[in-house]
Amino acid sequence: MTSALINVPAKAKRGDVIEIKTLMSHIMETGYRHTAAGEVVPRDIITSFACRFNGAEIFRADLFPAIAANPFITFFTTATESGKFEFEWVGDQGFSETASASITVE
Amino acid sequence: MQEPADTSRRQFLGLAGGAAVLGAIPVVTVRPAEATPAMLASAIQNVTGGAAVRTGKVKLDIPPLVENGNTVPMTVTVAHPMAPEDHVRSIHVFNEKNPQPNIGNFYLGPHNGRAQVSTRIRLADSQKIVAIAKLSDGSFWSVSVDVVVTLAACTEDVI
Numbered sequence: 001m002t003s004a005l006i007n008v009p010a011k012a013k014r015g016d017v018i019e020i021k022t023l024m025s026h027i028m029e030t031g032y033r034h035t036a037a038g039e040v041v042p043r044d045i046i047t048s049f050a051c052r053f054n055g056a057e058i059f060r061a062d063l064f065p066a067i068a069a070n071p072f073i074t075f076f077t078t079a080t081e082s083g084k085f086e087f088e089w090v091g092d093q094g095f096s097e098t099a100s101a102s103i104t105v106e
Numbered sequence: 107m108q109e110p111a112d113t114s115r116r117q118f119l120g121l122a123g124g125a126a127v128l129g130a131i132p133v134v135t136v137r138p139a140e141a142t143p144a145m146l147a148s149a150i151q152n153v154t155g156g157a158a159v160r161t162g163k164v165k166l167d168i169p170p171l172v173e174n175g176n177t178v179p180m181t182v183t184v185a186h187p188m189a190p191e192d193h194v195r196s197i198h199v200f201n202e203k204n205p206q207p208n209i210g211n212f213y214l215g216p217h218n219g220r221a222q223v224s225t226r227i228r229l230a231d232s233q234k235i236v237a238i239a240k241l242s243d244g245s246f247w248s249v250s251v252d253v254v255v256t257l258a259a260c261t262e263d264v265i
Contacts, residue, residue: 017219030228032205059218061225062211066204067193068177068226070257075212078219 004099006087011104012079020051020059021074024089024097030065046071046091054083079105147209150238153198154246159238162196163247166237170252175229175259184195184221184239184247189212194221195240203233228259 007021024046031043043065051059059075071089087099149161167181184194193216199209212223221239229235232255238248 030205053217058215060213061223062208064206064208064210066201066206066228067208068228072226073225075214076218076220076222078217080217091153 003090003097004087006085006099006101008085008101008103010102011106014079014081014105016079017076017078018079019074020085021053021072022049022087022099023072024049025031025070026089026091026095028065028067028069028071032065044092044095046089046095048090049073050088051075052086052088053077054081079103081105093098119195143202146202146207146236149200150198150236153211153238153240157244158248159246159248161248164237164249165237166199166235166249166251168235168251168253170254172229172253172255175231175255176257176258177226177259178229178253178255179224179226180227180235181222182212182237182239185222186239188216188221189218190216191242193218193242195242197221197223198238198240199235200234200238201227201229202236203231204229205226209235229253229255230258231255 003025005023009018012018026046027044028046029041029044031040033041036095045065046063049061049063050057058077061073063071082103082105085101085103089097147152163185165183166177172178182199184197184199186194188194191196194214196214197212200207209227210225214221232253234250234252236248236250238246240246
């Protein structure tokens with residue numbers, strides 16, 4: 001299941017600041033909506049997102065119901081060495097997804 | 107006999123007017139759960155711990171007029187170097203009128219190179235969005251932007 005979309009440049013020069021774009025497919029149900037019968041739809045959101053590069057955490061985010069469905073998050077990092085980015089999304093109802101992307105730094 | 111009837115009519119009108127005034131107050135106060143400026147202030151207080159928040163450095167890019175509050179692109183940029191000894195530690199985004207005052211917390215470090223984060227958010231009403239940046243020296247900088255929303259998000263009924 002490819003529920004994550006990751007955009008990391010395949011190559012970069014040492015010292016370049018590169019943009020990382022991530023999108024995870026998720027309903028992000030707020031827990032504030034009601035069905036026609038008046039029942040509250042239980043909250044089901046991603047609560048945290050983290051990115052590690054070669055094992056060290058470089059970015060982390062706490063998400064709230066105010067983040068739109070299919071959370072799209074972009075951030076920057078400095079290319080220092082070749083390696084692997086690992087992404088992790090954790091959420092309600094046992095949601096947990098990971099993805100990874102490699103970069104070659106010259 | 108005419109006099110008492112007239113009095114009761116006057117009393118009735120007086121009572122009706124009073125009831126209308128009383129009735130109008132609950133209509134205003136009983137609203138769907140939403141964050142209030144006080145909740146916004148306390149959410150900011152939780153992040154800053156009471157430290158002074160100065161205006162500046164932070165830039166919040168968000169459309170001033172939003173047609174659909176379900177997905178609003180937003181970019182926060184902090185005009186500050188990202189050096190190991192002096193960098194942006196975190197960026198916190200808040201709103202005034204969604205059911206919860208928090209939108210997101212983003213934790214950065216010197217390895218990020220640029221203090222900029224983008225995401226897409228939900229807005230339940232026309233309101234003020236506040237972004238606060240925490241620097242490595244412990245100071246806080248903020249910006250607030252007013253957004254007009256035509257179609258609200260978050261609380262609408264599921265069909």
